[in-house]
Amino acid sequence: MRVKHVSKEIHHHKILTDIDFDIKTGSIVGIVGRNGAGKTTLLRTMVGILDPSFGDVLIENESIFRNPQLKQQIIFVPDSSEALKSYSTKEMIHLYKQIYPSLDEDYYLQLMERFALPEIKKIGNYSKGMKALFFLVVAFSTKAKYILLDEPTDGLDVIVKKQVLKILVEEVATNDVSVIISSHRLDELEFIANDIIMIKDGMVNSRYGLDEMKANYIKAQVAFESDLPVALKDQVTILKQTGRVYIILIDKNHDEIIKKIKLASPLLFEDLPLSLEDLFVARLGGDDDVS
Numbered sequence: 001m002r003v004k005h006v007s008k009e010i011h012h013h014k015i016l017t018d019i020d021f022d023i024k025t026g027s028i029v030g031i032v033g034r035n036g037a038g039k040t041t042l043l044r045t046m047v048g049i050l051d052p053s054f055g056d057v058l059i060e061n062e063s064i065f066r067n068p069q070l071k072q073q074i075i076f077v078p079d080s081s082e083a084l085k086s087y088s089t090k091e092m093i094h095l096y097k098q099i100y101p102s103l104d105e106d107y108y109l110q111l112m113e114r115f116a117l118p119e120i121k122k123i124g125n126y127s128k129g130m131k132a133l134f135f136l137v138v139a140f141s142t143k144a145k146y147i148l149l150d151e152p153t154d155g156l157d158v159i160v161k162k163q164v165l166k167i168l169v170e171e172v173a174t175n176d177v178s179v180i181i182s183s184h185r186l187d188e189l190e191f192i193a194n195d196i197i198m199i200k201d202g203m204v205n206s207r208y209g210l211d212e213m214k215a216n217y218i219k220a221q222v223a224f225e226s227d228l229p230v231a232l233k234d235q236v237t238i239l240k241q242t243g244r245v246y247i248i249l250i251d252k253n254h255d256e257i258i259k260k261i262k263l264a265s266p267l268l269f270e271d272l273p274l275s276l277e278d279l280f281v282a283r284l285g286g287d288d289d290v291s
């Protein structure tokens, strides 16, 4: 799938600007960004619910807007599906079968049994966790190639969360689907995603393979007799300061900066494990505003 130079304006307000990336089959891609960055709008555009003001979304080089049958290859699971709560599970499957003719009912029943989900007359009577699992079951049963999920684990207990993450990883490994997840749960994404796309103010701020990210950034704890040398302050990102101890992120000129630190005779200088959250704060933090 290719998101090709997509911009979206709503009521003359620019929400997305020139978003451009591709999604490889068989991968899990995390879309992250601060509240209001444009993640949901991007997912809704990628699935064809919203038309882009400029740009296109392509599957195998064909526009999903000019060839609407391509939308059968994409399914979007929003963070709450309140509109469908008065349907029974059977009605839902019937409805989805109209939209996704490849929906595999045997696979659906298999997944329902696996997650101990009973058929029910009103989906609204499922608990929040059951609803989340049910919509994932439906999504995977459609056999769509691209599964777009908005905050799939929001509000779920730890056990259900683990079930959700497990099914995502298994589906990608066995059925060659791609899963695109918008989430604030950076710890979970770090655990399952291959790639992370960071969105800031409606634009792609950065994109990383998680392995590449870990190789390109160094997180360290340093302390000096007095303050952090001025020459270093401008060249590193300070993640945290407690008294004289700084937790810093070094993203470029690693060797040169490490040399400078050592020359300044630090009281303490040690590597720390880097998390996606550190990178999020370094790349997307800064001001306190939410758009």
Ligand SMILES: Nc1ncnc2c1ncn2[C@@H]1O[C@H](COP(=O)(O)OP(=O)(O)OP(=O)(O)O)[C@@H](O)[C@H]1O
Binding pocket: 010, 011, 013, 015, 033, 034, 035, 036, 037, 038, 039, 040, 041, 042, 291
């Ligand atoms: N229909 C709409 N009309 C006007 N503005 C909108 C509309 N939909 C979204 N926006 C605005 O677009 C911006 C991005 O919203 P969006 O919901 O895509 O962000 P998000 O990154 O998903 O946020 P969150 O993490 O809080 O869910 C926000 O400023 C929002 O107010």
